[in-house]
Amino acid sequence: MAELDTLDIIVLAAILLGTLAYFTKGSLWGKTKDPYATSFAATNTAKAGKTRNIVQKMEESGKNCIIFYGSQTGTAEDYASRLAKEGKSRFGLETMVADLEDYDFDNLDAIPSDKIVMFVLATYGEGEPTDNAVEFYEFITGEDVSFSQGNDPPLDNLHYVAFGLGNNTYEHYNSMVRNVNKALEKLGAHRIGEAGEGDDGAGTMEEDFLAWKDPMWAALAAKMGLEEREAVYEPIFSVVEREDLTKDSPEVYLGEPNKMHLEGAAKGPFNAHNPYIAPIAESHELFSAKDRNCLHMEIDVSGSNLTYQTGDHVAVWPTNPGEEVDRFLNVFGLGSKRDTVVTVKPLEPTAKVPFPTPTTYDAIVRYHMEICAPVSRQFVATLAPFAPDNETKAEMTKLGGDKDYFHEKVNAHHLNIARLLESVSKGKTWNVPFSALIEGVTKLQPRYYSISSSSLVQPKKISITAVVETQILPGREDPFRGVATNYLLALKEKQNGDPNPTPFGLSYEITGPRNKYDGIHVPVHVRHSNFKLPSDPSKPVIMVGPGTGVAPFRGFVQERAKLAENGENVGKTILFFGCRRRNEDFLYEKEWEEYKKILGDKFELVVAFSREGPKKVYVQHLLKERAKEINELLEQKAFFYVCGDAANMAREVNAVLGQIISEQRGVPETKAEEIVKNMRAANQYQEDVWS
Structure with missing residues (x-):
């Protein structure tokens, strides 16, 4: 073979360097430093x-x-x-x-x-x-x-x-x-x-x-051998206002979770640190009563690498309502400085700034702080030294130190920090170092919802079923409203034609930072769960889910109907569902009828209408009425599922199941309780519950 001349060597070297550069891009070179990471x-x-x-x-x-x-x-x-x-x-x-x-x-x-x-x-x-x-x-x-x-x-x-x-x-x-x-x-x-x-x-x-x-x-x-000293506030973060930047400067974060989102090039993996800004395919209300309403929302994840399995959870990243953002900024004298750009840095090497900077006061409060949550007694005590006058300081000190007094004045009314300070100081402005607020107000967390669809039926579309949270509290003029569900309600109203939705008088920046969410997108990620159907579809399943506890079971039944259509042998599928009245909050009534047509006698819906009879009837009562059948199915190794309220319903269902096993099998209740525990250990009894 002829020797390579100089030109050939140069060309080959260029090709080699180009190939090396291509395959090492992002790992050895060309990797933009994320200021959030810094x-x-x-x-x-x-x-x-x-x-x-x-x-x-x-x-x-x-x-x-x-x-x-x-x-x-x-x-x-x-x-x-x-x-x-x-x-x-x-x-x-x-x-x-x-x-x-x-x-x-x-x-x-x-x-x-x-x-x-x-x-x-x-x-x-x-x-x-x-x-x-x-x-x-x-x-x-x-x-x-x-x-x-x-x-x-x-x-x-x-x-x-x-x-x-x-x-x-x-x-x-x-x-x-x-x-x-x-x-x-x-x-x-x-x-x-x-x-x-x-x-x-x-x-x-x-x-x-x-x-x-x-x-x-x-x-x-x-x-x-530690010696206690008088506690003096020492900031963990430095907060520097930036006159050289405005909120429109391209490097300023206005609520974006990381640099990729800031630059409009967000890519996976999407997770708890990097949400996917998902389009809302459709949304509507399943019911709307005088004191509550319920949403159904379809989240389109086809443009992402997000996947889910039936029974998983979807996390929604909410934004705080404008009224509470204004209240918070105003009580700390920051209303006129909301768009001022600040850089936040740790003052010691192991501290972590909980959001990306540079950013604005408004963006921090709106997208990153849990400002609507009830305030903690410890934080109240921390803020007492910053009170605007001695009378207010004395009251804050008493609230921070007296458990019963704090419960009576604060906890019972679900007061957040801004509402409490407004009330205690009679509207005076508080001069609190912003570092103390970053340290003391917890980070705004995603809210998790049981996915109410089957991944077998709609792998790239995630269903959410959520009651819009509202609590009427004694001694409080306006109800306490949940952050995420009211945010979702505003998105639903926007999608369905209201150009400026303000559900219950609450306004949201639903178009997102720099209008990137355009009012019909929501930041989400998926959390995998162990709440799963048996791998063998011929196994019987018993599901107990009142109210929105029915959400994952809609996905379960949807999946079993699809399996039956595909020719699979599907076992007995019983759903115990509870609501108030048939004509008020009977979730997915028409859908259950469609699944019944497909599954035939393999599917049964047993409904407890708690407000229709002379006395209240709940799912656990109907479970006990079917004791013989429930026990027979359990002896056939049926899987038993509970979803919903942990404190009352789930606990009572657990007790009723023990009673059923005890009575039907003629064993002591202690033995029956042991059987239920063994079912849990074997994943034959599964719960997806919340407080």
Whole structure:
């Protein structure tokens, strides 16, 4: 073969370089730096790839107290942040908050004994760890857990504190903190104070946390020789107003969740950090009564890589109503500065800014802060020093310190922070550092809804069924209204012809930041669930779902009807549905008739109309009336599903099922309860419930 001349070599080299450049684009070059990542994710060195070694991280950053959190919806993360702030302000601890998934744990035994480790752990679903705590949980509770130092016992060096977030309506109440605590003690670690347990099911989570933390701090101070000092506010973030930028500057975030959205080039994977701005294919009201109404919405995900399975959840990213945004900005004297651009940066290396910057006060409050939620007693106490006068300061101090008084004046009326401050100070303006608001007001969280469609029938269209939340509260002039469902109602009104929808007088920026949502799009992602039909369609299923608890069962029945049309052998399918009146809130009445035509005697709908008879009838009553058939189906290994209210309905259905098994099989109730527990353990009994 002839030798290559110089031109050939140059051409081949150019081709080689071009090929290399193409295949390394985005990994070795051409990767635009995301200012959002710079503002908070990159300051967390674990995420930036510097270290997953927690001991090294604590040494590098000069920390002597680390608070790990396992959080699904943000509450545990919020409590961890509050502990970190209080530890620093009251005791001078050098604290840091850490996401459990950011670190390895085989060197927990190397953490010096004069350092403090705290665990704030939520229990998710049926006793499972939260997504970010799975690896830690499997490691610490594993049979073959091993550590770096070879000590005996391995964690004799570790001093720790633990608080759990749970829901007593679930069987495995607070199992995460209980099991982790047990595992740590088994490995020789030393717990300081009691392991606290918060109960969302009883609605006492906040007070449980406050009741736990004060004796915990006392025990910690005694054990570790800490000296309490007068708590002085020290900002975690710097907030700098930018005169060189306006809200129309292209690099300014106006509510976009990340840089890709800011630049209009958002792409997958779409998830809890990166929502898909999904078109709403259609929307209508299933019913509208004097005190409530119910929406059906079809979300089109065909333009994304989002997939779902029947029984999964869809997360809607809401925006706060304009009236509450105005109220919040005005009470803090920011109404005239709403469009002022600010850059927010952490003042210490482990803090994370919870939204992208530079941005505006309006965008932060509208898209990133949970300003409509009832205010916490601890935050009220934190704001007392900033009161505009002594009378207001005294009242805020009393509210922050007196549990019963706070419940009477604040909790009972579901007052958010701005409404409370307006009321207490009689409309005076509060001069609070904006950093304190970023730290004290929790992040606006996505709301999760059980998907009410079958992925087999409509894989690229997700159905939502949601009652628009409204609560009439004594002593409050206007009702408390849910953030996400009223936002969805505004979107429905816009889609159906109202150019400026204001449901119940609430207005929303439904066209989104820079009008990118155009009023008929909604930010969403999908959360996968274990709430699933049996893989064998011939298995019988019994479903109990009153009200919007019927949502996933619409998907289940839709799927079974499709399977039957495809020639599959479908087992007996019974749905116990509850509503008030046939002519008021009988959800999907016509659809059930269509499914009945397809499934024949394989499908039965049993409806409890609670307000039609001389006495109230609920799903659990009708379940008991069918005791013989229910037991026979269970003996055929039927799957049993419950969806809806956890505190009352789900608990009563669980009890009724035990009674049915006891009576029909002639066994003691204790034995029947054991059978129900075994059904749960085998996934034969599944719940998708909420408080």
